[in-house]
Amino acid sequence: MEKKIRSHFGKRTKGVHRRRYKKKQPKVNETVKNVLVLKGRKTSENIRDLLTDLYLITKPNAHKLTRKNDIVPFDDETSLEFLCNKNDCGLFVLGSHTKKRPHNLVVGRVYDNHLYDMVEFGVDSLKTIHEIKGETCVDGTKPLLVFNGDGFQFDEEYKMIKNLFIDLFKGVVVQSILLTSLQKSPNVDLTDMGPHFNLTKRRIQMASSDLTKTATWVHPSLRPKKVKNVSRNKLGDKVGRIHMGKQNYNSIATRKMKAFKKKKPNNQKYSQKNNRRNKK
Known part of the structure; x- marks a missing residue:
């Protein structure tokens, strides 16, 4: 029984030292x-x-x-x-x-x-x-x-x-700072x-x-991640380069003029012409 108690306390103290050592080790943050x-x-x-x-x-x-x-x-x-x-x-x-x-x-x-x-x-x-x-x-x-x-x-x-x-x-x-917790106004x-x-x-x-x-x-x-195709010019402005892929011109919504639109035939006139042709 005494051996078990001693071994138990020995492991416990080692764990405490291990945690202290791990706490002092360098961290990412x-x-x-x-x-x-x-x-x-x-x-x-x-x-x-x-x-x-x-x-x-x-x-x-x-x-x-x-x-x-x-x-x-x-x-x-x-x-x-x-x-x-x-x-x-x-x-x-x-x-x-x-x-x-x-x-x-x-x-x-x-x-x-x-x-x-x-x-x-x-x-x-x-x-x-x-x-x-x-x-x-x-x-x-x-x-x-x-x-x-x-x-x-x-x-x-x-x-x-x-x-x-x-x-x-x-x-x-x-x-970040909670504005409601400020003790003083911004006036210096x-x-x-x-x-x-x-x-x-x-x-x-x-x-x-x-x-x-x-x-x-x-x-x-x-480290901040580098953004591709983005740079600064001599004036300090941010300049970006965009690489476009192949465009499908058939799917582009273009402006259609009224003169080029095909007029749909009137249903009544179209039916009268067909009836005259059938009588003849």
Whole structure:
């Protein structure tokens, strides 16, 4: 009896691990990336407040660790990769504070349980959500991201930072919006609701070209299907080419003129002529 119970519990635990492993495997339609918010060795009060605000903004797709962690991602990223894999998070936000780099914030991404890219910022002039009086955003609210400047279009580092922030704040991808559920009218009226802070770029670690190619690969089932005989001209107009088969001209409904129509004989006149011929 004891052997049966042990074997039963052993199979059950293996099934749990198998399901967890299958859940973390890559899918055709990927789920929303979770954000891991954590502290470094030492943190200042501004960094702690900023981490809590970023956690509130990215909820419910965020996981916050309350304990301090001995992590220096630019020197050794193994412990950071372990925590991201353990909490099933593809993005991370790490806050720290030292004499050399005060009020430090590191934002990065993980791909295939390995560090993909990350950027280090310095934080200045912070105003938290609680300091600014007014309305606060509801969980799951879609943000409006504005990137102003030529650097976000031509500079590779700033293009990577733009892509990173879009990946961090985009949340759940919504296909359609119910108009009756809108909280505000379409009129644009900007009010500061926090958090408000300035970022200064410090260090950056970009992904290699080979890793970027594998990470941005799209499954064939999700690729847009190519439409045959359709192209775009230099003006951007859509041009299509149609191949017609052999036409049967006998079945074409043409316009018939009244002059070419055959007149049907009158039945009375036709019957009188026949009677006269028969009498003769």
